Amino acid sequence: MSIYQALAFMALAGLAAYVQTLTGFAFGLILMGAVGLTSIMPLQDAAVVTSVLTLVNASIMISKGWSEVLKKPLMLVLLSSLPSLVIGYLLIEHLAANGVVFLRILLGGIIIVSSLQLVMPPRREERQASDRSFVGFGVISGLMSGLFSTSGPPLVYHFYRQPLSLVAIRETLVAIFGVNALVRLGVVMADGTFPDPHYWPALFAAVPVMAGTQLARRLPPPISAKYLRFIVFILLCASGASLALPALPAALELIRS
Template identity: 75%
Template sequence: MSATQILVFMVMAGIAAYVQTLTGFAFGLILMAAVALGEILPLRDAAVVTGLLTLVNAAVMLRNGWTEVLKRQFLLVLLSSLPSLVVGYFVLEHLADQGLVILRILLGAIIIVSSLQLIMPPKREQRLASDRSFVAFGSISGLMSGLFSTSGPPLVYHFYRQPLPLLAIRETLVAIFGVNSLIRLGVVFADGTFPDKRYWVAFLAIIPVVAGTQLARRFPPPISPQTLKKIVFILLCASGASLALPAIPAALRMAGY
């Protein structure tokens, strides 16, 4: 990584942590989009770095918030996400070796669809959803965590529909993101695919992640949350389109069209 790439990555990590703290999700989406567009890191290694930084962000946010975690929902989601997380991880490994074009289209599509939650917030239900629904959304979340360390979107959608205290929802989501990231790192170590030493400098982004998280708590932006979400939505959609659209012609050629 060049000095410019390192600087850009650290700045984007700080911005992603700032936005994550204010909006409740989007850390992985922002960071993976920046990495893929700038070709700063291979996507496989970027997912590892993003997972570690997500863990740091979660630890900072949860220093005093563990008591608010919804234990039953936390366990349901966590246990159901484990198998699909492993599946997602090995799908990424396969595509990283065989289908980088498909990987870019998939990541771009996930970024665009997930960003819709920023401007289309879920409607709150009157009754708490069944345990099976938390298991189902946990499985989808695990798959996305295994693929790109972006487990947030399906869980954010499902949890914010529930008639539960907003603080408890936020802290539960952050706890899930953190534990999923820790488990994914364990899978990476077990598989022997930790990033090469030349990419370890990316872990310096821990510093701006901690700073971004603290800044968001102490100095929120002088704009409404709705305006912030619209800005992030536009940027994410543009990033997702920039990733996916140029790769579609190559994918069609590969398919013989």
């Protein structure tokens, strides 16, 4: 990784943290989408770095709000997401070794579908969902976390439908993201697949991540939240399509052969 690539990654990470703080999710989507488009590093290594940065971002955001965390939903989601996280991790390792084009299509599709939440926010229900639903969304979230360290979209959709305090929802989600990132890093360490030292400069992106988080709190953009979410939606859709569409011909060729 050259110094220019490291600086570009740091800038993207800072921007992703800024957007995450303003919109409630999209950190991993923006960062992984940008890596997929620029090929700064392999996607599986980028997912590891994203886990580290997610942990940093979560630590900052949760430092003053732990008392607001919803304990029961937290435990339901974590207990159901951790096994599927391991499955997702094994899947990305398999695809990275045997079908990179399918990996790009999968990431692109996840980015596009997940970005719809920005323009189609979930409606709040009158009654809280069942424990089983939290478990189900936890499984999906864990799978996405294992694949690309992007556990946010399914949980954001589910939690924001609940008749609960918005502060409690936000802090609970941040806690889940942080724990999932920590567990994913543990799985990587146990498997001995931590990124090559060549990519370690990307970890310095923790500094712009902290800066982006604080900047979003103190200096939000002078536009409405609705307009901001629409802009992010367009950018995510464009990056998802740019990842998936060029890989489709090669994927079809592999299937035929």
